[in-house]
Amino acid sequence: MPNRIDLTFARLRETGSKAFIAYVAAGDPDFEASLEVLDALARAGADIIELGLPFSDPLADGIVNQMAADRALKAGMTLPRVLELIRRFRLAHDTPLVLFTYLNPVFTYGFEDFHRDAAAAGADGILLLDLPPEEAVSNSELVAGTGLKRVCLIAPTTPPERMKLLAESAEGFVYALSRTGVTGAHGAPAANIAELVAAIQQHTAVPVCVGFGISTPEQAAMVAAVADGVIVGSAIVKQVELNPTAPAAAVLEFVKPLIAAVKGS
Numbered sequence: 001m002p003n004r005i006d007l008t009f010a011r012l013r014e015t016g017s018k019a020f021i022a023y024v025a026a027g028d029p030d031f032e033a034s035l036e037v038l039d040a041l042a043r044a045g046a047d048i049i050e051l052g053l054p055f056s057d058p059l060a061d062g063i064v065n066q067m068a069a070d071r072a073l074k075a076g077m078t079l080p081r082v083l084e085l086i087r088r089f090r091l092a093h094d095t096p097l098v099l100f101t102y103l104n105p106v107f108t109y110g111f112e113d114f115h116r117d118a119a120a121a122g123a124d125g126i127l128l129l130d131l132p133p134e135e136a137v138s139n140s141e142l143v144a145g146t147g148l149k150r151v152c153l154i155a156p157t158t159p160p161e162r163m164k165l166l167a168e169s170a171e172g173f174v175y176a177l178s179r180t181g182v183t184g185a186h187g188a189p190a191a192n193i194a195e196l197v198a199a200i201q202q203h204t205a206v207p208v209c210v211g212f213g214i215s216t217p218e219q220a221a222m223v224a225a226v227a228d229g230v231i232v233g234s235a236i237v238k239q240v241e242l243n244p245t246a247p248a249a250a251v252l253e254f255v256k257p258l259i260a261a262v263k264g265s
Contacts, residue, residue, distance in 0.1 A: 004096035004124045005149050005172040008047050009207050009228070019173075019229030020220075020262045021209055022236055022255060023050040023100060025068035026085055027077030029244050034072070035088055036248035037240060042093040044255045045263075048173075050127070050233065053082055053101035060102075060129050064234040067241065079109050083121040090122035098125035098151055098172065112146075119147030125172045127151040151175055156196055167203035174200055175231065178212040178223065194226040217261035224262045232258055 012019055022041045027034050041049055054072035058065060086097060099118060106114045106128065118126070126148040149172030154163055156177060167174060178193055193210055200208045210223045211231025223230045236251055243250035 003149055003172070004094065005048065005098070008096050009173065012047065012228075017264075018224040018227070018262050019047040019207065019209060020045065020255075020259045021048040021050060021098075021211070021229050021231040022046045023052060023211075023231065023233030024236055024240065024251075025052040025054060025065065025072050026082045027054055027072035027075055028068040028237070028240055029071050029247065030075040031077065031081060031085060033240075033247055035085060037251050038085075038089050039092065040248040040252040041236075041255065042089075042095045044252050045259050046095060046255065047229070048096045048098060050098045050100045050231070051082070051086070051123075053079065053099060053105055055102050055105055057104075058102065062234060064237050064241065068237045071241075079105055079114070083117055086118070086121040086123055096124040097122065098127055099123050099148070100127050100129070102129050103131045115147050123148060125149035125151050127153065127175060129153070153177060154196075154200055156192065160199075163200060164203045167200050170204055170206050173207040173209050173229065174204060176200055176208050176210045176227070178210050178214065193223060197227050217257045220258050221261040221264070224264070230258075230262045 009019065024034070024037055024041070038049060038051075052065065052069065054069040054077045056069075056073065058069050061069070089097070115126070150169070151172045151174070152166045152170040153175045154166050154177065158166065176196055197208050197210065207228035209229030209231050210227040211233060214220055214223060214230060214232050215235035220230045220232065232255070236255065239250040239254045240247040
């Protein structure tokens with residue numbers, strides 16, 4: 001069966017459109033509310049959803065996403081519950097899901113088992129934040145997982161040779177960081193995004209999508225003009241934080257103008 005991520009980008013290419021990719025933390029603020037947020041994103045027209053697995057030590061995340069993970073963990077989210085969340089979402093939606101996670105919880109679950117179970121639940125890709133590709137290659141247990149596209153991160157400071165290695169190994173899409181630092185909407189995207197995207201595209205045929213610091217329709221439109229997709233995370237998660245009693249409605253209203261900007265409408 002073709003991967004939903006690949007099918008989505010093929011459809012977007014046919015229409016000359018760019019992807020809007022939304023990030024939220026699984027189980028934030030609780031299981032049922034999180035499912036409603038995912039439903040809202042799918043109904044709003046998100047092309048792909050990144051689903052963060054709650055982790056107790058999210059070192060690459062800024063305070064907004066750290067607090068989201070904390071809320072989810074306190075609400076009882078576990079890896080099995082995340083898989084159940086995906087299964088529930090799949091009852092109504094076909095939007096691709098990419099799991100955004102650190103290695104530790106996946107390794108603890110069982111690397112191969114996690115890939116199998118996540119794919120069976122309905123996940124389509126995985127972005128392992130702290131697993132360098134050379135480390136994966138040198139450890140057989142870290143390459144055994146199948147069924148999920150391996151999305152990679154590339155930063156503006158990534159050396160050319162390493163950029164080539166990462167881009168050539170990427171599946172689904174490349175997540176290009178618009179700037180350095182931890183996640184969060186506190187810094188605007190860098191001015192040299194077009195150069196970064198072009199450099200990555202020299203080494204891969206998979207789409208290059210840009211995230212980090214994108215929080216307004218103007219920023220989204222600017223990035224969409226030079227990349228294959230726009231990723232918005234912390235700004236969406238902040239809506240969940242600010243509207244704990246009705247997060248789905250708040251997220252829906254927030255992403256509508258962002259999606260319109262990405263689509264040029």
